[in-house]
Amino acid sequence: MKRADFAAQTQDDVVYCKDKAEVDKTKEQFAQRGVHNLVVSAHVEGDLVKFYGVADSFFWHFYPTDTGHSKFGDEQHNGSAHHYPFNVQQLRHTVARLASLTGIEVYGGDCIINSDGRFFIIDFNDWPSFSPCCEQAAECIAHLANQLLATQTTRKITHE
Numbered sequence: 001m002k003r004a005d006f007a008a009q010t011q012d013d014v015v016y017c018k019d020k021a022e023v024d025k026t027k028e029q030f031a032q033r034g035v036h037n038l039v040v041s042a043h044v045e046g047d048l049v050k051f052y053g054v055a056d057s058f059f060w061h062f063y064p065t066d067t068g069h070s071k072f073g074d075e076q077h078n079g080s081a082h083h084y085p086f087n088v089q090q091l092r093h094t095v096a097r098l099a100s101l102t103g104i105e106v107y108g109g110d111c112i113i114n115s116d117g118r119f120f121i122i123d124f125n126d127w128p129s130f131s132p133c134c135e136q137a138a139e140c141i142a143h144l145a146n147q148l149l150a151t152q153t154t155r156k157i158t159h160e
Contacts, residue, residue, distance in 0.1 A: 001026050005037040007125060016043070041122065046114035047081040051095060052130050055105045058140035059092040060133045067132070078112070086117040098124060105144060 001023060002014045012033070017023045023040060030038055051061040063081040091111065098121070099107045108128030111119045130137045 001030070002039045002041075002123075003030065003035045003037065004039045005035065044112040044114065044120050044122070045078060046112040046120075047084055048078055049081075049091075049111050049113055049119070050108070050132075051091065051111065052108040052128060052133055052137060053092070053095055053099060053106075054137060054140040054144055055099070056096045057143070058137055059096070060136060061088065061091070062132060082115070084113050084115050084117055086113045086119055091119050094119075095121065095124070106141060 001017055002008065006013075008014045012029070013035075015026045015029075017026050027038065030036070048064060049061050050064050051059065053059045063083070065079070065081050095107070095109065099105060102124075104124075104126040106127050107124060108130070109121060109124035111121045113119050130141075
């Protein structure tokens, strides 16, 4: 269960619930905190993979359990990564399409890769930290920002 009104800011904003009773209890706890807009999704077994992207010019992914990268420790629910084989280019294409459909050009998220190699996107957001790959992404983010500034400047000049 995850709050759906803002990005997770505390460990209490994303909660693993093992059964229906725990879901109900967690909903009450969210409500007591004034959080009423929630996402409840089924747990998917498999490898957790985090990804970052900039439009269609940059894509980076990694297994957080391999590096110890963690936001609130929730990465451990599925255990250590098995490194199930999957089509990285298909994931890249899918998240780039999702980014395009939502109008988000700088994005990150999480997915689960199951033992069959299928992926399930479980989180997608704009302007993530890029903390594990900020040096690699910086040039693409700067290039995109310059493109957007140039486009806005051109629009302003042609409209004046």
